[in-house]
Amino acid sequence: MGSEIEKTFKFVIVGGGIAGVTCVEQLSSKFPSEDVALITAGPHIKAVTNYKQVSRTLEEFDVEEKPFSVLQEKFPNLTVIHSAVKSLDTRSHCLETADGRVFGYKKLCICSGARPKLLTQENPYVLGIRDTDSAQEFQKQLSKAKRIVVIGNGGIALELVYEVRGCEVIWAVKDKAIGNTFFDAGAAQFLIPSLEADKAEVAAPCKRQRYTTEKPNPNAAHTFTADEYSRGQKPGGVQPGSALGPDWHRGMELKGAEQVSRRVSVEYQCEVEQILTSEEFLVSSKQTLKPDTGSWPVYVQLTNGKTLGCDFVVSATGVVPNTEPFLHGNNFSLADECGLQVNDHLMTSEPDVYAAGDVCTACWEHSPLWQQMRLWTQARQMGWYAGRCMAADVLSEPIELDFCFELFSHVTKFFNYKVVLLGKFNAQGLGSDHELLVRCTKGQEYIKVVLSRGRMVGAVLIGETDLEETFENLILNQMDLTAYGEELLNPNIDIEDYFD
Ligand SMILES: Cc1cc2nc3c(=O)[nH]c(=O)nc-3n(C[C@H](O)[C@H](O)[C@H](O)COP(=O)(O)OP(=O)(O)OC[C@H]3O[C@@H](n4cnc5c(N)ncnc54)[C@H](O)[C@@H]3O)c2cc1C
Numbered sequence: 001m002g003s004e005i006e007k008t009f010k011f012v013i014v015g016g017g018i019a020g021v022t023c024v025e026q027l028s029s030k031f032p033s034e035d036v037a038l039i040t041a042g043p044h045i046k047a048v049t050n051y052k053q054v055s056r057t058l059e060e061f062d063v064e065e066k067p068f069s070v071l072q073e074k075f076p077n078l079t080v081i082h083s084a085v086k087s088l089d090t091r092s093h094c095l096e097t098a099d100g101r102v103f104g105y106k107k108l109c110i111c112s113g114a115r116p117k118l119l120t121q122e123n124p125y126v127l128g129i130r131d132t133d134s135a136q137e138f139q140k141q142l143s144k145a146k147r148i149v150v151i152g153n154g155g156i157a158l159e160l161v162y163e164v165r166g167c168e169v170i171w172a173v174k175d176k177a178i179g180n181t182f183f184d185a186g187a188a189q190f191l192i193p194s195l196e197a198d199k200a201e202v203a204a205p206c207k208r209q210r211y212t213t214e215k216p217n218p219n220a221a222h223t224f225t226a227d228e229y230s231r232g233q234k235p236g237g238v239q240p241g242s243a244l245g246p247d248w249h250r251g252m253e254l255k256g257a258e259q260v261s262r263r264v265s266v267e268y269q270c271e272v273e274q275i276l277t278s279e280e281f282l283v284s285s286k287q288t289l290k291p292d293t294g295s296w297p298v299y300v301q302l303t304n305g306k307t308l309g310c311d312f313v314v315s316a317t318g319v320v321p322n323t324e325p326f327l328h329g330n331n332f333s334l335a336d337e338c339g340l341q342v343n344d345h346l347m348t349s350e351p352d353v354y355a356a357g358d359v360c361t362a363c364w365e366h367s368p369l370w371q372q373m374r375l376w377t378q379a380r381q382m383g384w385y386a387g388r389c390m391a392a393d394v395l396s397e398p399i400e401l402d403f404c405f406e407l408f409s410h411v412t413k414f415f416n417y418k419v420v421l422l423g424k425f426n427a428q429g430l431g432s433d434h435e436l437l438v439r440c441t442k443g444q445e446y447i448k449v450v451l452s453r454g455r456m457v458g459a460v461l462i463g464e465t466d467l468e469e470t471f472e473n474l475i476l477n478q479m480d481l482t483a484y485g486e487e488l489l490n491p492n493i494d495i496e497d498y499f500d
């Protein structure tokens with residue numbers, strides 16, 4: 001590092017997303033007389049508001065994009081540094097920002113999030129969605145589009161195919177059913193009619209977490225390349241921001257150039273073979289490819305033999321943790337998907353360096369009912385727990401793994417239905433050692449329970465089932481339910497009262 005250390009802070013947190021901000025709040029309030037710094041590349045911070053613990057593990061909260069001043073006014077001991085971290089030296093305990101300043105730390109927490117794992121880099125016709133700016137760029141491109149191709153079968157794809165209007169959407173998934181990341185084929189079958197129905201006809205709106213942003217920045221229309229994200233660069237004067245979250249599309253018209261309502265077709269069990277420009281397509285179509293009608297700026301060749309022209313491709317194909325600037329010259333252990341490995345105290349393999357949220361990979365021995373998913377709730381829980389672990393370390397106090405890591409729980413909304421996922425909701429890791437109970441009322445609810453050796457280990461609840469708390473208890477207390485058999489889901493038995 002070239003420059004002199006400008007200041008050494010007791011705690012430095014990198015990243016102004018949910019994980020980083022929650023960690024900052026924890027430490028700034030616990031140590032009001034110590035210097036705390038938040039270094040973040042994005043132009044805003046994410047603040048959790050209206051936090052409510054719904055049950056032992058289920059929580060609800062809203063997220064708001066706020067200016068830095070909100071945090072600084074709340075915590076006089078906090079300094080917010082608006083710049084990307086460019087390099088880290090864990091031996092000398094200091095880091096350098098993109099604007100050339102060097103800061104020291106006693107304890108560091110890396111909460112730099114993740115970036116879209118795009119199918120291909122640097123192709124202007126392949127978009128990813130991560131933050132407010134990339135969502136606005138998507139909206140801009142969509143307003144001129146007649147057809148888009150969405151690749152991926154997880155959260156973003158599920159949201160987009162349902163929300164986009166006025167544009168034909170072709171959705172290509174690797175699997176036999178939609179929504180593979182969140183549920184099974186049965187749930188997919190329950191949800192599929194919603195894609196065909198018009199928006200107003202389907203499930204009644206449900207209460208859920210909200211996401212609000214500052215007014216859009218008119219100069220902020222820029223799609224960040226993965227490289228820009230990972231290096232925290234500053235293209236066009238703007239910085240990569242933190243990830244969007246629930247209801248990010250609310251108040252944002254996701255409308256294409258056509259006068260049609262929702263028009264979605266699904267291509268199952270296929271992947272992208274290659275993405276071609278119109279020129280490449282013309283050349284190859286003369287040889288082997290079967291031409292699609294019309295002329296499009298970009299063509300997607302799928303492994304099922306189809307080649308589809310479209311205005312642009314959305315690569316909703318997961319995320320890759322933003323570890324890049326921190327690794328060089330240090331000795332961080334990385335997980336397969338490149339996350340910073342953390343132990344049950346959220347410590348990385350480097351001394352005094354912690355990590356939380358999307359950037360890290362939970363490498364402790366998990367509770368049999370919990371798994372990591374890169375979600376808003378887990379980012380908040382990890383940020384909060386990392387702050388507590390850092391505090392305990394400084395105070396030489398013992399600390400046990402927080403209860404929130406006992407049971408996986410996620411509340412969200414897909415196709416306008418409330419969706420609750422608990423424990424091993426997709427029988428993850430159970431092999432054949434499980435049985436499923438399912439109750440489904442078309443257009444109303446889908447309930448699936450995963451049982452292993454007579455005990456409930458997971459559940460998927462779609463619709464207003466009101467069963468989440470009862471099932472959460474049954475999963476946590478591991479009661480033997482063998483005697484109840486299929487009666488567990490008998491609609492004529494009020495299971496809530498029964499197990500109360
Ligand atoms: C479109 C979309 C919809 C989603 N919907 C949901 C949902 O409905 N429910 C749900 O639970 N989850 C959802 N998620 C996932 C959720 O938003 C993320 O898991 C969560 O926000 C991650 O928080 P984080 O703090 O770890 O990272 P981020 O929010 O990505 O924050 C990372 C921060 O680090 C900063 N940063 C990055 N690199 C550097 C650097 N080198 N130097 C300094 N700062 C840096 C960034 O500017 C940013 O402020 C969604 C994600 C997306 C993209």
Ligand SMILES: NC(=O)C1=CN([C@@H]2O[C@H](COP(=O)(O)OP(=O)(O)OC[C@H]3O[C@@H](n4cnc5c(N)ncnc54)[C@H](OP(=O)(O)O)[C@@H]3O)[C@@H](O)[C@H]2O)C=CC1
Nearest residue numbers: 152153154155156157174181271316317318319374375412
């Ligand atoms: N409501 C919610 O909870 C929401 C949560 N999110 C979160 O935001 C983040 C980003 O969302 P998203 O991008 O949808 O990520 P997800 O991880 O949810 O889904 C990625 C999907 O893309 C598939 N995929 C990966 N690589 C390829 C490829 N090369 N070709 C075709 N398909 C591929 C994956 O399949 P496979 O798994 O088989 O690799 C998976 O189905 C995630 O952490 C997600 O959890 C986003 C929106 C809503």
